[in-house]
Amino acid sequence: MTPNAASAPSGPSRRSFLASTAVATAAVAGGMPLLAACGGSDSGSRDGTTSGKDAKKILPAFVASNVVKPDIPAKNGSAIGFTSKLDLATLKTSVTKKLGKGGKVTIMSPFWGSPPKQNNAYYRAMNDLIGVDVVWQNQDGNTYDQKLGAVLASSDIPDVVVVPGWNMNGKIPSAIINKFADLGPYLSGDAVKEYPNLAAIPTDAWQRSLFGGKLRGLPQPAPYVTGIVPLYRKDVFDKEGYEIPRSADEFMALAKEITNAKAKRWACLDMKWTAFQNFGVLSGSEKPLWWNLVDGKLICRIETEEYLEALEWARKLFAAGVVHPDSELGKNAPDPGPKFAAGEFLIYPNNITQWWSRTGEQASQNPEFKIWGMDIWGHDGGNPDLWAEQPAGIFAFINKKASESVIRDVLAVANVTAAPYGTKEYMMTNYGVEGTHYSVKDGVPVKTDKGNNEVMNAYVMVASPAATLAHPDFPDVAKGQVEWQQRMGAFTKKSSFWGMQITEPGRYTNLGNDFEQLEDDITRGRKKISDMQQAVSDWKSKGGDKLRDWYKKILDENGSAAS
Known part of the structure; x- marks a missing residue:
């Protein structure tokens, strides 16, 4: 059961995306994935x-x-x-x-x-x-x-x-x-x-x-399983005959069909977080989850082609004019709830707790309103490659x-x-x-x-x-949430440092802090993909490669907790 969820802004940061639902998270027994930013001094770094x-x-x-038997067991x-x-x-x-x-x-x-x-x-x-x-x-x-x-x-x-x-x-x-x-x-x-x-x-x-x-x-x-769901207006989709997209190209085509700026309707908010999921990018929530061992070498999420491809696709959505203007405002954009309920946009990625809270908000005043979770799809139309949260x-x-x-x-x-x-x-x-x-x-x-x-x-x-x-008040939502998690969980893998508590040495604490702003600048057309490539090169020379060695030593000495 969940109390009223705090609303996340329409262009959330890594921290606000997850911390904004802390009230709801704390009281959903067990909660949802939450952000743990790593930092600290060299002492105790391992x-x-x-x-x-x-x-x-x-x-x-x-x-x-065995005191109580759940209606839907974990899977x-x-x-x-x-x-x-x-x-x-x-x-x-x-x-x-x-x-x-x-x-x-x-x-x-x-x-x-x-x-x-x-x-x-x-x-x-x-x-x-x-x-x-x-x-x-x-x-x-x-x-x-x-x-x-x-x-x-x-x-x-x-x-x-x-x-x-x-x-x-x-x-x-x-x-x-x-x-x-x-x-x-x-x-x-x-x-x-x-x-x-x-x-x-x-x-x-x-x-x-x-x-x-x-x-x-x-x-x-x-x-x-990831707690970030592409939420959508199922009632409008059903009425208009819109089909759930199964690839990046299908999403773009649907977004263009939905969007009519003169009528004050856009397809979506900033879809960057869904793009990361669609393209199989390593988790961006906690810094140890940025890393994964591939063919004997630790690779960071920002070094991958998938990362650049996800940003480019999210940029194309903005460039096509299918993203609601509020998303241009970034992380200080207003609460998306009222405009989502008004139908100004039909899709937005956010914490799974909003599936329930938006339902509760609209239940009495807008009985036809139905929010639901869209299954995450692979960008090429295949199954997604998802990464486990802590x-x-x-x-x-x-x-x-x-x-x-x-x-x-x-x-x-x-x-x-x-x-x-x-x-x-x-x-x-x-x-x-x-x-x-x-x-x-x-x-x-x-x-x-x-x-x-x-x-x-x-x-x-x-x-x-x-x-x-x-959610005894909306049991169909609870069923939908768990079944969504189970379907997405089937495509979820654990990266090398999943399940481990790691504190990075103080000299590396702020090394990756500027990437989120650069991501948003790129998706909004203010910077180019080449700017990200240069930033990654600078990150390597300023300590990224040494940080890689530091993580590799942890892995060599402790092994992985993932199984």
Whole structure:
């Protein structure tokens, strides 16, 4: 189940594309792929790359949960799906005894919106369920990186600090290694069985929680299938008889057929991110995913022909006049929702969470409106070559100075928040107290005003169950989302550093920062493909080739976590 998703701009950056849906992501059990920008100092630059036999000694045992059976099991890296209505009378119990010992735990976490008062009904109910007095230090999610840096540089660190992957830059990764506890003694191997819901978190997500060779993070699992979907107006397509394109040429022909600038209708927004998928370009979300071993040599995404071909195709769309003028504005363009609903454009790539949120926005005022996800196609009409995203993107860490009792209490919190969909603990975590924060009408939970004010992105930030999609209000959307992931997952491959936590040395941190702006300049006709070729040449000489050697050494010494 998903709360209202924050809107991403029509020309999103790598960070805004994924971070903009953080509110939704945090509360879709397990979330969606999220950005983790890499950076850091040379110290610890190879830390957190543990894999293979070394990782097996550290990772928690996996014990699948059998408390609730999903309507659609996970497949090909997808989330699990639920399409049935909710029946509160049949909710299962996944935490049979209160594991908290009544201690007090402070948690600092990003928060989007206005934080509720500390002693509200939702917080009291959750703390009573867990047996822990959680005190929240909620911080503005939009400026969280600034607060995070200041707190981690101080001696006054809360018991728990939540760190989204996109905030792991600068000195944050080395601070994680130096200032947070090793959870191995409590969770490695069979020890995790004391916390059954944590034991049911997929191993890939725990692999991502290894920092400095130790198990330090409590993860939010995510599907590894790309979270960026070419969303389209299915109702208009059906009415006009438009067919889903299966190649770059077919898309261009369709775009020209749709577009009528005088009538204020264009085919699409900036399709750069879909172009990267269509042409098989390595993931651009997290810097380690830029690299892949090909015939014994590490290749970076920006060095490939596919990268240039994708940019050229995206440029041709702009040049043909089929892209909505808002996309010319780039990443500061307005929210695409209203103009998409008005039919000013019919296709745009964005986070999969918008499939549900746009449906919800229009359900009462525009009942004919139907947004759907277009299958990604190979540019030449064949199957696409897609690249896996990381299997976890937000982590909670426990202060290294915390006592064993505090650590145990935090794990008690996480064991409740990681409860699967269909359980009493999940409903309490995500919806609060029945009658106070929500009611269920025709099998659909509906939040009250109090629920909307109090049950927001707090406890869901500590840990989550296996990635889950469940929208009782729009079960067809949940089904469509999971089935889309499963179809696309069949064409998804894992690159060499998939699933690994890697912090690049500080001297390379900003090396690739200018490429995104250059990409946008090229697609909008302000720069040429030759400018990108020159930029790649400069990147190599300024450190790209040395960075390649650095990554290759990691791969030689640690092996790949991908299988």
